Amino acid sequence: MTLSDTLKTLNAKVTAAAAGRPVRLMGVSKNVEAGRIEEALKAGQRLFGENYVQEAKSKWAGLKAQYPDARVNLIGPLQTNKAADAVELFDRIDSVDRPKLAHALADAMKKQGRQVPVLIEVNIGAEPQKHGCLLSDFPALLDLCNQLGLKVEGVMAIPPVGQEPDGWFRDLARLAIINHLPEISMGMSSDFERAIACGSTLVRVGTALFGERHKA
Numbered sequence: 532m533t534l535s536d537t538l539k540t541l542n543a544k545v546t547a548a549a550a551g552r553p554v555r556l557m558g559v560s561k562n563v564e565a566g567r568i569e570e571a572l573k574a575g576q577r578l579f580g581e582n583y584v585q586e587a588k589s590k591w592a593g594l595k596a597q598y599p600d601a602r603v604n605l606i607g608p609l610q611t612n613k614a615a616d617a618v619e620l621f622d623r624i625d626s627v628d629r630p631k632l633a634h635a636l637a638d639a640m641k642k643q644g645r646q647v648p649v650l651i652e653v654n655i656g657a658e659p660q661k662h663g664c665l666l667s668d669f670p671a672l673l674d675l676c677n678q679l680g681l682k683v684e685g686v687m688a689i690p691p692v693g694q695e696p697d698g699w700f701r702d703l704a705r706l707a708i709i710n711h712l713p714e715i716s717m718g719m720s721s722d723f724e725r726a727i728a729c730g731s732t733l734v735r736v737g738t739a740l741f742g743e744r745h746k747a
């Protein structure tokens with residue numbers, strides 16, 4: 532199958548699972564080379580997720596010049612010393628997970644005169660090794676983001692691997708709904724249809740679109 536055919540199939544699956552609700556497909560292009568991303572752009576894909584600031588910078592300068600309507604979100608963990616680069620480069624930062632980062636992003640946005648919306652990443656399964664804020668810290672982090680003038684559009688999470696994800700998906704959806712946040716970013720290659728059934732508004736698909744990743 533060509534990448535264009537794969538994309539069509541994925542979009543059809545998303546549409547079917549969404550059952551009339553608006554759900555977007557993000558192409559996760561970490562460790563995917565620019566030429567391959569361009570194939571996806573040619574096939575009509577416009578929303579992408581990248582995990583690393585440096586990698587995204589080197590790949591997307593040229594691609595964005597050619598495809599100015601492409602949107603690239605940061606979905607990987609962000610160090611505060613790269614906050615300014617991230618604000619310059621990305622269309623949204625989906626991995627805000629701690630007060631220090633919220634402050635760094637707000638400072639960078641003020642300096643650059645550029646508002647970049649964000650998602651709060653939640654460590655929904657409270658796993659010790661994972662990024663994301665704990666559910667118990669979420670209300671305070673959301674308040675802080677609002678006070679700092681960050682535009683919080685929603686939440687993102689990766690549920691624990693090797694478990695039924697549906698319960699975690701529903702927890703995340705509930706969190707977004709009670710806080711009146713419209714974007715619920717959940718679901719990846721292996722479980723995006725289930726995530727949509729649980730209320731996802733944005734699925735992040737890497738492997739199922741681009742194939743197995745080759746480590747850079």
Ligand SMILES: *Cc1c(COP(=O)(O)O)cnc(C)c1O
Pocket residue numbers: 559561582606607689719720721735736737738739
């Ligand atoms: C890599 C990654 C994905 C995509 O994972 P696949 O299983 O390849 O679809 C989605 N979300 C985040 C945060 C990622 O880091």
